Amino acid sequence: MELIGSAFFRRLAERKNLDFVADGPGRGLIHDFSRLSGPACSPNDVDARVVAFYENTAEFEFDIWSEWCGGFRPFGGALAAIFSRRLQQLNVPLSPLDTKLGITSDVVQLKERSGQVVYTAWVRDVVSTKRTLYAGSYSVCHVPGYPGPCVKVVFPLPNGSAMVIMRPESGLDGSFTVRSAGVRFGDPGFYFFVEKEPGRGWARHVRTLQEAIRVYVDAQGTLRADHDLWIWGTRFLRLHYRMRKRAAV
Numbered sequence: 001m002e003l004i005g006s007a008f009f010r011r012l013a014e015r016k017n018l019d020f021v022a023d024g025p026g027r028g029l030i031h032d033f034s035r036l037s038g039p040a041c042s043p044n045d046v047d048a049r050v051v052a053f054y055e056n057t058a059e060f061e062f063d064i065w066s067e068w069c070g071g072f073r074p075f076g077g078a079l080a081a082i083f084s085r086r087l088q089q090l091n092v093p094l095s096p097l098d099t100k101l102g103i104t105s106d107v108v109q110l111k112e113r114s115g116q117v118v119y120t121a122w123v124r125d126v127v128s129t130k131r132t133l134y135a136g137s138y139s140v141c142h143v144p145g146y147p148g149p150c151v152k153v154v155f156p157l158p159n160g161s162a163m164v165i166m167r168p169e170s171g172l173d174g175s176f177t178v179r180s181a182g183v184r185f186g187d188p189g190f191y192f193f194v195e196k197e198p199g200r201g202w203a204r205h206v207r208t209l210q211e212a213i214r215v216y217v218d219a220q221g222t223l224r225a226d227h228d229l230w231i232w233g234t235r236f237l238r239l240h241y242r243m244r245k246r247a248a249v
Contacts, residue, residue, distance in 0.1 A: 004132065004156055004157070004158075007117065007228040008034070008156055009123065009137075010108075010159045011109060012119070012156075013110045014197075016118075018091045018110040018112060018119075019110070019113065020108060021108060021109040021110070021111055025056075026056070027056070027057065027058035028053075028055040028056045028057045028058070028107065028119070029054050029107070029120060029122060029136070029138040030054040030055060030140065031055065033046070033051045033055055035140050036140065036149025036168045037148075037149070037159040038147070038168060039147055039148045040148070040168065041168040041169055041170045041176075042169070045171075045172070046170050046174060046175070047174030047216070050174065050175065050176050050215050050216065050217065050223070053177075053196045053215065053243060054176075057122065058105075058106070058244055059104060060245060061102070061243070061244055062102065062103050062105050062241055062243055063103075064102070064103050064133075064239060064241050064242075065239070065240045066238070066239055066240075067239070068236070068237055069205075069236050069238065086215045092174065098111070103123050103124050103125060103126055103127060103133055104123075104124060104125045104127060105122070105123075106122070106123045106124075107120065107121070107122050108120075108123065119137045120139065121135065121136065122135075122136060122137075123135045135155065135156065136153045136155040136156075137154045137156075138153055139152050139154075139185060139212050140150075141165065143186055143187065143188065144186040145185075145188065146167050146182075146188050148167070148168075149168070150163075150165050150166055150167050150168070150188055151168060151178050152164070153166050153168075159194055159195055160192065160193045160194040162192055162193075163190075163192075163193060163194075164189075164211065164246065165180060165182075165189060165191070166178035166179055166188055166208060166211075166212075166213070167179055167188045174217065175214055175215065175216035176216070177212055177213065177214040177215075179211075179212045180210050180211050180212070184205070184207075185203075185205040185216055187205070189205055189206070189207065190205070190206045190210065191203055191204065191205055192206060194203045194248050208231055208233075209229070209230070209231050209232070210229070211227065211228060211229075212227075213225055213226070214226050221227055222242060222244075223242070223243040224243065225240070225243065226238065226239075226241075227241070233245045
């Protein structure tokens, strides 16, 4: 089984003869937040601190807490033992104590020699366990089932990937939410892709799995995010993030 882990995108850069850039300015998940303007999203209504987070993600550090809902925690443990720890991908914390020392956050860019960015990847590791929480690439895309831009996150897996297409929404309180709910293939949602040969394979829309991430500034002026995941219409996991600008060195 192919190991994903925090070094995946460095290996990808070597295979595709791309430059691996892990420092310098302008390393955000969304290079230009205004590109997300659409039916439910007005970028001008989003708090400037939220926009700054998306456009300059590498400048922030994180704390994270997990909250498993109902009887789903054993399912998370089984997933970790069978799949996540072996792959070093999608190692969702099973307990708030798992992240007591925080998580690392690295935003890297894979560029052509011309300077054109081909991939923007966000890699997060749990400090206490040294396991990879998420390693995924971020971009803006369009899909047939939604009349506006979406955020696409691709998590590499052996012989394929898991892909989440999320529609953006701006709130009256300055918050920003991305939501993966969709009812048919081609809508925003969660997809699995199995590669048969380079550039070709099979894709499946997993309608029963949905998620939403809301980024906002709380009453104390702290930047936060709540990440909810549902299966069969039932929320099974909440992740809470606190984001702060890194101290200048």
